[in-house]
Amino acid sequence: MLVFTLRRLLVAIPTLLVISLVIFLLVDFAPGSPMSEIPLTVPPDVRQKMIAALGADQPVLVRYVLWLRQFFWVEPATLFDGIFGTHLAGNEQRILSWQSRSPVFSIIGQRMPQTLTVIGTAYLVGILIALPIGIYSAYRQYSWFDQLGTLFAMIGFSVPTFFSGTLFIIVFAVWFGWFPTKYDTTLHVTDWASFLKQLKQMAMPVMTLGLANAATISRYMRSSMLENMGQDYVRTARAKGMTERTVVLKHVLRNSLIPVVTVIALGIPSIFGGAIITENLFGVNGIGAALIGAIHANDLPMVQTLAFIFAVLIVTFNLIADVLYGFLDPRIRYD
Amino acid sequence: MTDLRAAAQASTRPESQWRAIWQQFRTHKGAAFGLVVLAILILAVLIGPFVWHPAKLTVVEAIKSKNLGPTWRFPLGTDQIGRDMLGRMIQAGKVSLAVGFVAMLIALTFGTTIGILAGYFKRLDGPLMRLTDIFLSLPLIPLLLVLVMLFRDNVAGILGPELGAFTLIVFAIGITSWMQAARIVRGEVLALKEREYVIASRSIGAPARRIILRHILPNVISPVMVAATLGIADAIITESVLSFLGLGFPPDFPTWGRLLFDGLSYLQLYPERVIWPGLAISLTVLSVNYIGDGLRDALDPRIRGR
Numbered sequence: 001m002l003v004f005t006l007r008r009l010l011v012a013i014p015t016l017l018v019i020s021l022v023i024f025l026l027v028d029f030a031p032g033s034p035m036s037e038i039p040l041t042v043p044p045d046v047r048q049k050m051i052a053a054l055g056a057d058q059p060v061l062v063r064y065v066l067w068l069r070q071f072f073w074v075e076p077a078t079l080f081d082g083i084f085g086t087h088l089a090g091n092e093q094r095i096l097s098w099q100s101r102s103p104v105f106s107i108i109g110q111r112m113p114q115t116l117t118v119i120g121t122a123y124l125v126g127i128l129i130a131l132p133i134g135i136y137s138a139y140r141q142y143s144w145f146d147q148l149g150t151l152f153a154m155i156g157f158s159v160p161t162f163f164s165g166t167l168f169i170i171v172f173a174v175w176f177g178w179f180p181t182k183y184d185t186t187l188h189v190t191d192w193a194s195f196l197k198q199l200k201q202m203a204m205p206v207m208t209l210g211l212a213n214a215a216t217i218s219r220y221m222r223s224s225m226l227e228n229m230g231q232d233y234v235r236t237a238r239a240k241g242m243t244e245r246t247v248v249l250k251h252v253l254r255n256s257l258i259p260v261v262t263v264i265a266l267g268i269p270s271i272f273g274g275a276i277i278t279e280n281l282f283g284v285n286g287i288g289a290a291l292i293g294a295i296h297a298n299d300l301p302m303v304q305t306l307a308f309i310f311a312v313l314i315v316t317f318n319l320i321a322d323v324l325y326g327f328l329d330p331r332i333r334y335d
Numbered sequence: 336m337t338d339l340r341a342a343a344q345a346s347t348r349p350e351s352q353w354r355a356i357w358q359q360f361r362t363h364k365g366a367a368f369g370l371v372v373l374a375i376l377i378l379a380v381l382i383g384p385f386v387w388h389p390a391k392l393t394v395v396e397a398i399k400s401k402n403l404g405p406t407w408r409f410p411l412g413t414d415q416i417g418r419d420m421l422g423r424m425i426q427a428g429k430v431s432l433a434v435g436f437v438a439m440l441i442a443l444t445f446g447t448t449i450g451i452l453a454g455y456f457k458r459l460d461g462p463l464m465r466l467t468d469i470f471l472s473l474p475l476i477p478l479l480l481v482l483v484m485l486f487r488d489n490v491a492g493i494l495g496p497e498l499g500a501f502t503l504i505v506f507a508i509g510i511t512s513w514m515q516a517a518r519i520v521r522g523e524v525l526a527l528k529e530r531e532y533v534i535a536s537r538s539i540g541a542p543a544r545r546i547i548l549r550h551i552l553p554n555v556i557s558p559v560m561v562a563a564t565l566g567i568a569d570a571i572i573t574e575s576v577l578s579f580l581g582l583g584f585p586p587d588f589p590t591w592g593r594l595l596f597d598g599l600s601y602l603q604l605y606p607e608r609v610i611w612p613g614l615a616i617s618l619t620v621l622s623v624n625y626i627g628d629g630l631r632d633a634l635d636p637r638i639r640g641r
Contacts, residue, residue, distance in 0.1 A: 158621035163613035310474030
């Protein structure tokens with residue numbers, strides 16, 4: 001198991017390096033950089049100084065390695081300093097946003113809690129809806145409940161979140177007036193009233209993302225349950241006279257959850273991607289909104305860093321899913 | 336007499352494979368529904384411009400006919416600068432569907448080529464599959480947004496704003512969504528390569544090119560077809576996401592996603608302007624997904640017999 005984990009880790013490192021290079025070069029070679037947008041009235045020597053001040057006169061490879069160093073050494077060291085009061089990072093240059101002139105990671109640090117509250121809740125709600133639906137529709141395959149579940153999943157797959165979110169706004173915010181149309185980021189939960197307010201404003205983004213996730217996960221749950229229902233050990237359990245409840249909820253469910261758990265782990269990075277849309281629609285000031293803002297403002301360091309963080313998330317959760325699968329199911333350990 | 340014999344012959348002749356697939360496909364209710372809805376949408380988009388001529392308005396008329404509700408003259412109303420919404424929906428649908436089909440074709444060409452090369456030639460397998468893994472780990476939506484932001488003006492400068500946006504988006508979606516097809520095709524090719532008829536044709540000295548085109552490609556068509564239908568749905572959704580975030584098509588060359596984005600500013604007053612394009616996208620994707628579902632069942636010989 002350890003060998004397997006280590007081997008997977010070693011594969012992940014070159015993958016991340018290649019992805020970081022792709023992201024860096026893509027953003028770097030692109031024609032629309034702010035360097036090309038310095039007004040022509042600026043004298044050439046001043047222009048040279050501006051470019052040098054941004055560090056953009058160095059060769060590409062030098063800049064790439066410097067960027068990697070900032071990403072993997074300076075920023076973690078700064079974080080470590082912040083927590084333990086040490087001076088590891090010293091006065092090293094951090095990755096600065098061109099938009100706000102402040103370090104990219106402190107902006108991300110400010111935005112992250114918003115994303116995590118909304119997205120995290122949405123994913124949890126999605127899983128909590130999906131598992132019972134999946135279990136029951138597999139247990140009563142082809143019943144009206146199963147048919148309804150299939151329809152629900154198909155609609156969940158097909159209706160894009162920006163449309164379901166808009167529909168929710170029209171119905172629940174404009175017609176009924178139950179929820180606010182926009183998410184108020186400045187709201188602090190201090191007492192019962194503000195907690196209710198927070199719940200209200202979270203309701204629609206959580207519903208939008210939660211339903212989309214529930215559709216996918218319930219399908220996996222259903223097919224995984226169906227696969228296990230016909231196994232010999234289920235017949236044995238029934239033959240021993242166990243109650244239906246024990247058979248389904250203990251024997252079948254535990255074995256069926258193995259692939260579902262990995263699917264849930266694999267889905268986490270993609271919901272961060274999907275959150276870009278939801279955050280934009282509901283005005284949640286999270287990292288998805290930060291990415292869109294940075295893209296519209298041509299803030300390349302911010303875009304590079306955020307895109308790479310998304311890539312790191314994907315690779316990490318792929319790794320976690322692989323290791324988790326090997327851990328939960330001894331039959332597929334590769335060593 | 337001859338008629339009778341011909342009829343007897345016809346009845347004993349084994350059913351062709353495509354016929355059997357079609358028979359199975361028809362029994363899938365969702366797929367039949369999807370096929371009908373998609374056909375209606377495609378027909379509406381293709382024939383629409385010949386049937387429905389939006390009234391040519393003078394400037395004064397256009398100013399007067401801003402934000403109208405549904406009337407006989409404007410069945411879906413007009414937008415904030417007096418343009419006929421039905422005409423725009425038809426025009427947008429053409430672009431949306433075209434993006435879906437063309438991006439799918441690009442992704443499929445890439446995916447099938449890479450899958451066949453990786454499956455057939457052992458030397459290429461490792462590098463190509465690592466490449467696929469890397470592409471699968473790329474954060475697609477952020478990357479697509481960055482691609483469009485950075486290259487939009489340049490491509491538009493070369494090809495013009497409309498064709499430029501179309502080419503850029505279709506290519507961007509195409510080269511970031513071939514991985515599933517490549518993996519499926521590679522798996523199939525690995526199994527097919529060891530079959531007797533392939534070994535036989537190799538033993539009589541057929542070159543790799545002919546074995547691939549003649550014996551392997553026709554046999555990977557069915558999984559590729561399923562991947563293709565699902566690819567259309569994905570491409571349409573991705574395009575509308577880009578348009579929805581304001582980084583897709585320009586407003587005078589709209590897609591359904593762009594119309595939805597434009598309608599968002601008037602959401603409270605005129606919700607129908609968001610609902611129509613959103614409904615069109617959802618219906619298209621739903622029907623394409625159902626068709627994919629039905630095709631998968633119909634093309635699977637284990638299910639088809641039952």
